[in-house]
Amino acid sequence: MHQIKTFNAIAPEGMERLEKEKYAINESDQPEGIILRSKKLQETDLPDSVLGIARAGTGVNNIPVDACTEKGIVVFNTPGANANAVKELVLTSLLMSVRPVVQGINWAQELTGPDISEQAEAHKKQFAGRELEGKKLGVIGLGSIGAMVANDAYRLGMEVMGYDPYVSVDTAWSISRRVQRAQDISEIFTTCDFITVHVPLQEKTFHLIGQKEIAMMKNSAHLLNFSRSEIVDNHAVVEAINNNELAGFTTDFADEQLLHHDHITVLPHLGASTEEAETNSAKMAVRTLKRFIETGVIKRSVNFPAVDMTFYSPYRITIINRNVPNMLGQISAVIADSGINIDNMINRGRDDYAYTLVDIDESDENKISEVADKLRETKDIIRVRVIKKEEVPY
Ligand SMILES: NC(=O)c1ccc[n+]([C@@H]2O[C@H](COP(=O)([O-])OP(=O)(O)OC[C@H]3O[C@@H](n4cnc5c(N)ncnc54)[C@H](O)[C@@H]3O)[C@@H](O)[C@H]2O)c1
Numbered sequence: 001m002h003q004i005k006t007f008n009a010i011a012p013e014g015m016e017r018l019e020k021e022k023y024a025i026n027e028s029d030q031p032e033g034i035i036l037r038s039k040k041l042q043e044t045d046l047p048d049s050v051l052g053i054a055r056a057g058t059g060v061n062n063i064p065v066d067a068c069t070e071k072g073i074v075v076f077n078t079p080g081a082n083a084n085a086v087k088e089l090v091l092t093s094l095l096m097s098v099r100p101v102v103q104g105i106n107w108a109q110e111l112t113g114p115d116i117s118e119q120a121e122a123h124k125k126q127f128a129g130r131e132l133e134g135k136k137l138g139v140i141g142l143g144s145i146g147a148m149v150a151n152d153a154y155r156l157g158m159e160v161m162g163y164d165p166y167v168s169v170d171t172a173w174s175i176s177r178r179v180q181r182a183q184d185i186s187e188i189f190t191t192c193d194f195i196t197v198h199v200p201l202q203e204k205t206f207h208l209i210g211q212k213e214i215a216m217m218k219n220s221a222h223l224l225n226f227s228r229s230e231i232v233d234n235h236a237v238v239e240a241i242n243n244n245e246l247a248g249f250t251t252d253f254a255d256e257q258l259l260h261h262d263h264i265t266v267l268p269h270l271g272a273s274t275e276e277a278e279t280n281s282a283k284m285a286v287r288t289l290k291r292f293i294e295t296g297v298i299k300r301s302v303n304f305p306a307v308d309m310t311f312y313s314p315y316r317i318t319i320i321n322r323n324v325p326n327m328l329g330q331i332s333a334v335i336a337d338s339g340i341n342i343d344n345m346i347n348r349g350r351d352d353y354a355y356t357l358v359d360i361d362e363s364d365e366n367k368i369s370e371v372a373d374k375l376r377e378t379k380d381i382i383r384v385r386v387i388k389k390e391e392v393p394y
């Protein structure tokens with residue numbers, strides 16, 4: 001039985017793909033796999049049993065990824081699975097930043113008397129807004145979300161400029177050629193009426209938008225943050241808005257200093273909270289983790305290379321090692337010295353670590369267990385796993 005632990009509510013459409021005969025959910029404190037959303041794993045001791053962690057979502061800043069890599073724990077996420085949900089909320093927020101819709105709705109609810117309709121007509125002017133058409137939107141980060149926001153904002157009639165020095169080839173192909181490319185991030189800050197940021201939280205994106213960057217923006221600009229709170233310096237935002245140096249801010253991340261401010265809208269991290277996004281993310285996370293547990297195949301990992309090989313042999317050995325010279329030679333030698341024939345083998349490196357799958361033409365479990373122990377004793381090998389090929393019913 002494979003033991004899985006979950007944190008946060010993971011959509012049942014995903015969890016039900018873990019067959020009851022093979023998987024036990026939240027029944028052990030020694031799980032092989034963890035599935036979670038935004039739970040901060042930094043606050044949890046990870047037992048040695050953990051092989052893989054699947055984030056049903058995109059941001060992995062709630063997972064101690066470097067520590068996991070050192071322990072040979074593979075971390076996965078679900079790229080793009082919730083992008084449409086975030087895009088729709090960003091577009092909603094853009095529209096709400098120019099139309100005082102919520103204020104109008106709340107005002108209308110308070111109306112009393114026999115002439116409600118006349119009162120509404122007489123006072124509607126106070127809720128007049130502006131239009132997005134013809135205004136310029138800057139999109140920082142053209143990944144799954146940024147690319148969708150850029151394309152759809154263009155379709156709404158906005159002029160759109162994007163900035164992403166690391167944009168992937170696939171995403172670059174999906175972006176409308178009418179979206180202008182900024183050569184430098186300052187072009188976005190100095191020329192745009194609306195600026196939305198869609199980058200991961202990393203050391204180099206912490207306070208990517210701070211006092212200096214806000215000072216470059218138009219006083220009439222509106223800033224949106226649906227990425228992570230720490231990417232924008234909220235204190236600098238409040239100061240700038242109070243000094244009329246920035247017109248407004250919408251964020252998906254609650255922070256006390258942002259509350260009860262007329263020009264600041266705070267949402268309770270709702271970007272990915274749609275039925276569709278939760279289902280997509282859960283299904284993708286479960287599929288990825290299940291494949292890794294059952295076959296050792298790695299896909300969509302944020303800390304190990306993608307490695308796939310069809311599993312034909314009776315047993316597979318998976319090896320995580322430091323990416324240093326002659327590891328493959330050592331692995332092959334240990335296996336050959338044990339008299340085991342290698343059917344197939346694949347190895348990929350990523351930064352300081354590498355991952356190897358070795359399919360062996362051997363069914364003697366004692367012999368396989370001995371060779372696995374010898375591999376574990378080899379310098380620079382961090383983790384070794386033996387997987388028995390499961391019978392696939394026809
Ligand atoms: N509010 C929510 O509920 C919600 C939902 C999903 C994702 N997110 C956040 O949004 C982030 C982006 O999500 P995504 O699915 O688009 O991820 P993604 O990985 O597809 O795209 C991120 C993009 O940012 C770019 N980038 C990285 N550093 C940059 C920099 N310094 N300047 C410009 N571009 C840079 C990358 O090249 C990449 O194209 C996630 O990391 C997560 O933190 C929030």
Ligand SMILES: O=C(O)[C@H](O)COP(=O)(O)O
Nearest residue numbers: 037038056057058059272
């Ligand atoms: O990074 C993400 O995917 C989002 O922030 C969604 O987080 P959630 O799964 O906690 O809603």
